[in-house]
Amino acid sequence: MVSALSIREIDVSRNILRAYMQKLEEVLDLDVAIVGAGPSGLTAAALIAEAGHRVAVFEKKLAPGGGIWGGGMKFNEVVVEEEALPLLDKFGIRHHDSDMAGSHLADSVELAAGLIFSALRAGARIMNCIHVEDIMVIDGRIAGLVINWTSVELTRLHVDPLTIAARHVIDGTGHDCSIARMAQDHGMALATPSGRIMGQGPMWAGPAEEMVVRNTMEIAPGLVVMGMAAAAALGSHRMGPVFGGMLLSGRKAAQLVINRLADPPHSSAAPGKP
Numbered sequence: 001m002v003s004a005l006s007i008r009e010i011d012v013s014r015n016i017l018r019a020y021m022q023k024l025e026e027v028l029d030l031d032v033a034i035v036g037a038g039p040s041g042l043t044a045a046a047l048i049a050e051a052g053h054r055v056a057v058f059e060k061k062l063a064p065g066g067g068i069w070g071g072g073m074k075f076n077e078v079v080v081e082e083e084a085l086p087l088l089d090k091f092g093i094r095h096h097d098s099d100m101a102g103s104h105l106a107d108s109v110e111l112a113a114g115l116i117f118s119a120l121r122a123g124a125r126i127m128n129c130i131h132v133e134d135i136m137v138i139d140g141r142i143a144g145l146v147i148n149w150t151s152v153e154l155t156r157l158h159v160d161p162l163t164i165a166a167r168h169v170i171d172g173t174g175h176d177c178s179i180a181r182m183a184q185d186h187g188m189a190l191a192t193p194s195g196r197i198m199g200q201g202p203m204w205a206g207p208a209e210e211m212v213v214r215n216t217m218e219i220a221p222g223l224v225v226m227g228m229a230a231a232a233a234l235g236s237h238r239m240g241p242v243f244g245g246m247l248l249s250g251r252k253a254a255q256l257v258i259n260r261l262a263d264p265p266h267s268s269a270a271p272g273k274p
């Protein structure tokens with residue numbers, strides 16, 4: 001039996017602080033920094049960690065999972081096309097038949113929980129409550145993240161941030177494509193038809209699913225966009241509670257950076273060429 005009397009409050013504090021500081025120190029210098037713990041971010045994190053790389057996901061909200069939890073309009077089921085079912089199976093997430101040919105349904109809470117658990121168990125770190133407020137750009141290449149507590153951002157306290165170094169950054173920030181936007185604001189030309197953020201197109205689920213995977217690419221040196229951030233940056237359609245494209249986009253982003261990590265450091269491979 002656990003003796004509650006043996007627990008000293010300051011020991012609890014000390015142990016939590018030490019364990020967290022160790023985690024924070026581990027993520028200071030990464031192979032891959034992912035921003036946003038939505039379905040694409042968590043999928044990419046799990047696969048990159050599984051490949052043996054140092055990867056962390058920075059998420060500004062308390063709970064990782066992004067737009068998964070609420071399914072469609074809070075009805076907590078999502079649609080996943082059969083191309084993405086092997087990923088659900090790999091992560092142990094159950095799915096069941098729908099009456100749409102080629103698509104299954106999954107419980108959105110199980111999808112979120114399964115992806116979070118899989119990413120952590122593969123060795124990725126998930127750093128929640130941290131807002132990525134800017135990027136580092138060194139010699140024309142994105143070299144890391146500028147971070148602060150979300151509470152500092154929300155309360156608009158005048159507190160300087162800290163930094164994270166990363167060989168590759170992946171923007172999984174969803175509709176905002178915040179990291180691609182930061183790159184643009186810093187004068188970087190993006191690998192889009194206009195060289196700038198194109199803006200998300202209207203809802204059109206069929207083509208959107210294929211386009212989001214096609215648009216998953218290195219959009220600026222050191223920066224890959226995926227998920228709805230890729231759709232918003234490259235001007236493709238939104239798709240609502242259809243999640244196969246998000247998982248496949250996360251997988252493609254993971255493959256892109258895993259391939260790049262096999263190149264010599266700071267390879268001059270052109271952005272936009274998967």
Ligand code: 48F
Nearest residue numbers: 036037038039040059060066067131132173174227228240
């Ligand atoms: O939007 P989100 O779930 O990203 P996703 O992987 O998936 C999109 C779907 O959920 C859904 C959809 C499916 O068809 O359309 O919308 O593209 O998650 C993005 C996460 O990024 C976090 C945000 O809180 C959310 O959890 N985020 C956004 N900006 C920042 C950030 C930031 N600057 N710093 C840290 N986290």
